[in-house]
Amino acid sequence: MRICLIGAGNVATQLGIALREKGHQIVQVWSQTSKSAARLSEILKAPYTTELNSLVSDAEIYILAVKDYAIEPILASHNWGQNLVVHTAGSIPISVFEDHCTNFGVFYPFQTFSVNKKVSFDNLPLCIEANSKKNLNNLFKLASTLSYFVRQYDSVQRQQLHLAAVFACNFVNHLYFVGNELLEEKGIAFEILIPLILETASKVISQNPKSAQTGPAVRNDEVTLNKHLELLKDKPDLQTIYNQISKRIIETYK
Amino acid sequence: MRICLIGAGNVATQLGIALREKGHQIVQVWSQTSKSAARLSEILKAPYTTELNSLVSDAEIYILAVKDYAIEPILASHNWGQNLVVHTAGSIPISVFEDHCTNFGVFYPFQTFSVNKKVSFDNLPLCIEANSKKNLNNLFKLASTLSYFVRQYDSVQRQQLHLAAVFACNFVNHLYFVGNELLEEKGIAFEILIPLILETASKVISQNPKSAQTGPAVRNDEVTLNKHLELLKDKPDLQTIYNQISKRIIETYK
Numbered sequence: 001m002r003i004c005l006i007g008a009g010n011v012a013t014q015l016g017i018a019l020r021e022k023g024h025q026i027v028q029v030w031s032q033t034s035k036s037a038a039r040l041s042e043i044l045k046a047p048y049t050t051e052l053n054s055l056v057s058d059a060e061i062y063i064l065a066v067k068d069y070a071i072e073p074i075l076a077s078h079n080w081g082q083n084l085v086v087h088t089a090g091s092i093p094i095s096v097f098e099d100h101c102t103n104f105g106v107f108y109p110f111q112t113f114s115v116n117k118k119v120s121f122d123n124l125p126l127c128i129e130a131n132s133k134k135n136l137n138n139l140f141k142l143a144s145t146l147s148y149f150v151r152q153y154d155s156v157q158r159q160q161l162h163l164a165a166v167f168a169c170n171f172v173n174h175l176y177f178v179g180n181e182l183l184e185e186k187g188i189a190f191e192i193l194i195p196l197i198l199e200t201a202s203k204v205i206s207q208n209p210k211s212a213q214t215g216p217a218v219r220n221d222e223v224t225l226n227k228h229l230e231l232l233k234d235k236p237d238l239q240t241i242y243n244q245i246s247k248r249i250i251e252t253y254k
Numbered sequence: 255m256r257i258c259l260i261g262a263g264n265v266a267t268q269l270g271i272a273l274r275e276k277g278h279q280i281v282q283v284w285s286q287t288s289k290s291a292a293r294l295s296e297i298l299k300a301p302y303t304t305e306l307n308s309l310v311s312d313a314e315i316y317i318l319a320v321k322d323y324a325i326e327p328i329l330a331s332h333n334w335g336q337n338l339v340v341h342t343a344g345s346i347p348i349s350v351f352e353d354h355c356t357n358f359g360v361f362y363p364f365q366t367f368s369v370n371k372k373v374s375f376d377n378l379p380l381c382i383e384a385n386s387k388k389n390l391n392n393l394f395k396l397a398s399t400l401s402y403f404v405r406q407y408d409s410v411q412r413q414q415l416h417l418a419a420v421f422a423c424n425f426v427n428h429l430y431f432v433g434n435e436l437l438e439e440k441g442i443a444f445e446i447l448i449p450l451i452l453e454t455a456s457k458v459i460s461q462n463p464k465s466a467q468t469g470p471a472v473r474n475d476e477v478t479l480n481k482h483l484e485l486l487k488d489k490p491d492l493q494t495i496y497n498q499i500s501k502r503i504i505e506t507y508k
Contacts (some may be wrong), residue, residue, distance in 0.1 A: 010468070013334055062447045068478060091470075091478050113466045119453065119459065121305045123483050125446045151446070163482050167492075168433030168447050169454045170469030171499045172426045177506070179422030179465035185416045192405070194459055196365055200423045201455035203371065205448055209431035214264070214366045215424030216345075224322060224345050228417050237502050238421075244495050245425045251491075253433070 001142055003229045004059035005044070006074065010113035011088050012065035012088045016044045022145045026054045052078045053123065061086065063107060068092055075100040084135055090162025093155035094129050105130030105139050108158055114171050127158055173248035178238060182217040183200040210252070255396055258282045258313035259298070260328065261292040264367035265342050266319035270298045273377040276399045306332045315340065315396065317361060322346055329354040344416025347382050347409035359393050360386030362412055363479055366423050379403045381412055432492060464506070471503035485502045 001024050005016050008031035016026055026046040031037035034050050041048035047053065047133050055078060062080070075097060075205040085097065086107040094184070095105035110125040126143040128150060130136035136152065143150040152162065176197060180190045185188055203212045216224035225246055232239040255278050257271050262285035270280055280300040282432035285291035289306050296300035310315070316334065318325055325341050334354060334396060340361040341350070351358035355421040364379040378400040382404060388390065389404065397404040407415065430451060434444045457466045472479035479500055486493040 009407045030366055034447055066476065067473075071327050091481055110446060112453055112457070114457070114461070114466070114468070116458065122319045124449055149446075149449075152291060153442070157440045157442060159481070160436055161442065161446070162478075163485055164433040164436040164447065165450055166469055166471075166482060169450050170467070170471065170503070171495075172429050172451075172454055172508075173458070173467050174471075174499055174503050175421045175426050175429070176458050177467070179418040181417040182421070183415055187410060188407070188415065188418075189255055190458075190462065192364060192403075192415070193418065195378055195403075196419055196423050197455050197458060198427055199373065201451050201456065203366070203494075204370070204427070204444075206371065207368070208434070209383055209427050209434055212266070212368070213424070213427050213431070214368070215427075217420075217422055217424065218427075219321070221281075221322065227413070228420060230373055232412065237498070237505075241425075241495070241498050241502070242420070244491070244498060245428055246309065248491050248495070249424070249428050252428075 001026070001060045002027045002058070004030070004053075004056055004062045005040075005046070005065065005069060006030045006062060007065035009065065009067070010108065011062075011081050013040055013043065014113045014119050014186065015063070015065060015088065016040060016046075017108060017118065018146055020044055024145070028116050029057060057081070057083070060084065062140070063088065072096055084138060085121040086139065090157050090165065092184075093159070094131065095155070097131070103131065106155070106158065107143065108153075109159070110165065110174075112165075114237050119147045123147060123149050123152060127151055127153045127161060128155060129158065141168075141175055178241075213253070215249075217246040218253050220250055220253075255279070255314045256281045256312070258310055258315060258316045259283070259294075259319065260284045260309075261319035262294040263319065263321070266317075267294055267297065268321060268367045268373050269295060269317065269342065269363060270300075271372065272400055274298055278396075278399070281313050284309060287448070311335070313339065315392070317342065317489065324351055326354075337471075338392060339382075340393065343411050344419065347411070348385065349412070351385070357385065357389050359389050360409070360412065361393055362415070363395065363406075364419065366427075367420075375400045377401060379405060381405055381407045381415060383408055383412065384473050432495075447484060467507070468501065469503075471500040472507050474504055474507075 003024055003026050005026055026044045029041045029046050029048040037048040037050050068089050071092055080101045082102055084103040085101045086105045106129040108127040124147045126147050127141040130139050139227045179193050256280055257280050280298045283295045283300050283302040291302040291304055316339045322343050336356055338357040339355045340359045342361055360383040362381040376402050380391040380401050384393050433447050
């Protein structure tokens, strides 16, 4: 497909690279700043613009991979005519397009992206939604060239997917960071945590997270729980988090 | 080495299997109940007992892989003579041995174990501590037959390791469980979270968790944070956890 990519952040970069590798043509890249537009243009070997009114008119799909708050202003600043326009955001409902576009949808890659870390799209869940059967079919075709894992979800489900990802990815990463902080304090390098982190993640492939739970809270081991709270006595924020999650684990297995 | 394994839970099982695979001889297994003792005895092709006073006297090392609260009572219930005795617990200081043994130490495998999931020991961090140079050397030799990753840590460091593991493993697993709960509510199967969970874990091999952080809190995206809190309005426990971790992420990147 001939694709116009609007945005130049983590998602735009990784999605653009994957699309290009699968033989799609990135016909244009837009970003607000010429620096980031030029950077992605270089990576994707595609011309760039920083002006919405210089967007090509003949792309087969316009993918908005921009920050949530930028979606509506961009939609409102351009005449999209009959073009198919999608966004890539978990928490923005499809209704955001209604006043601005005729053919529209959502193309939400359910993954965490960094600008500099390449991500495999082969089994990356792509969640699609569209305002018509025809547009949905087009999105399904495009998604299927990238991944084996394509699902249709509505805006309510997608919002919940995003919320689940905050817990299972963003908060998880912060807990890795907390682990690192605690170890640094005692002169222990982070690398010692890596086998544990990888095993904890890989465990939930073969068993569900309920049965995979280990640790003092699931055993309701009050002696250890209290020892840990004592170790955290000068870190009230961590003490609160420790308490809240432990309580919830104890409740879950009661 | 000729090893007497005291305990038959997750750690005893996986450690026993690994020791046997590396050519060590499990000369005896002890467990309080004959059912669990017989189960592990069958796996390790070793005789078992449920009586502490029937322990063999000529093992080269006695490994106590039992629940934290059981360590001291077991130590107090047997005459260990000059035998080398170790425990495998993160949160129990080496001083627990002082009134009961002459030669002692700690052999703490820094990993999460399930009875039924085999774990690779090759790069599993083994944290050792001992009451003498000679005992430390023996523990180092034994540990080195199992893993490339052997480190000497004192009881204060080991306690902090255990605390870090609660955040980076036990709490992480509970957040996977929360993700699963939220998705189930909207009829979405857990498998969609797996690529995200694996990518989040594998990211911290190549970059530190501070720079790997993504999501609404690190962007201080108040619109999304408020949307999520609203979605959690009937789940006050999750709302509290959401708030506390988000606040800490915002503080960390301010």
